[in-house]
Amino acid sequence: MITPKKKQCDGCEQEKLIWKNFDGKKYCKKCWSKENKPILAPVKKSVKLKSKSTKLAALESLYSKLRIDYLTKHSTCEAKLPICTFQATDIHHKKGRGPFLLDVPSWIAVCRVCHTWIELHPLEAKELGLSENRL
Numbered sequence: 001m002i003t004p005k006k007k008q009c010d011g012c013e014q015e016k017l018i019w020k021n022f023d024g025k026k027y028c029k030k031c032w033s034k035e036n037k038p039i040l041a042p043v044k045k046s047v048k049l050k051s052k053s054t055k056l057a058a059l060e061s062l063y064s065k066l067r068i069d070y071l072t073k074h075s076t077c078e079a080k081l082p083i084c085t086f087q088a089t090d091i092h093h094k095k096g097r098g099p100f101l102l103d104v105p106s107w108i109a110v111c112r113v114c115h116t117w118i119e120l121h122p123l124e125a126k127e128l129g130l131s132e133n134r135l
Helices: 054-073 112-120 122-127
Strands: 020-022 025-027 090-093 107-110
Touching: 054 090, 054 107, 090 112, 107 112, 112 122
Parallel strands: none
Antiparallel strands: 020 025, 090 107
């Protein structure tokens, strides 16, 4: 096993194991942890990033209003699958959200059960006209 060499500490000027080399000066553990240790640069506080952009927040606000309006006018499930609960609670975007987030003609009001089925069975949903190609 290799044993570290003792060197002269610039703090207490004794032969000790060096703990920290700061600005070319060597310090043992005891000298480094004393109150008169060299002052380190202050740590900058981190800047908290916004969780969403201003543009996205405005889009989501508009979408929320349109969604409430749409579900008020279409209160029953439009998918009407055999597992349907009939009360519409979700909006299914037939073309996907992305650029079609606010495209009301591509929306259908669905119950949670039907919406889950549509998302889990995309090929069958396209055959039934409940989804469209997203390209």
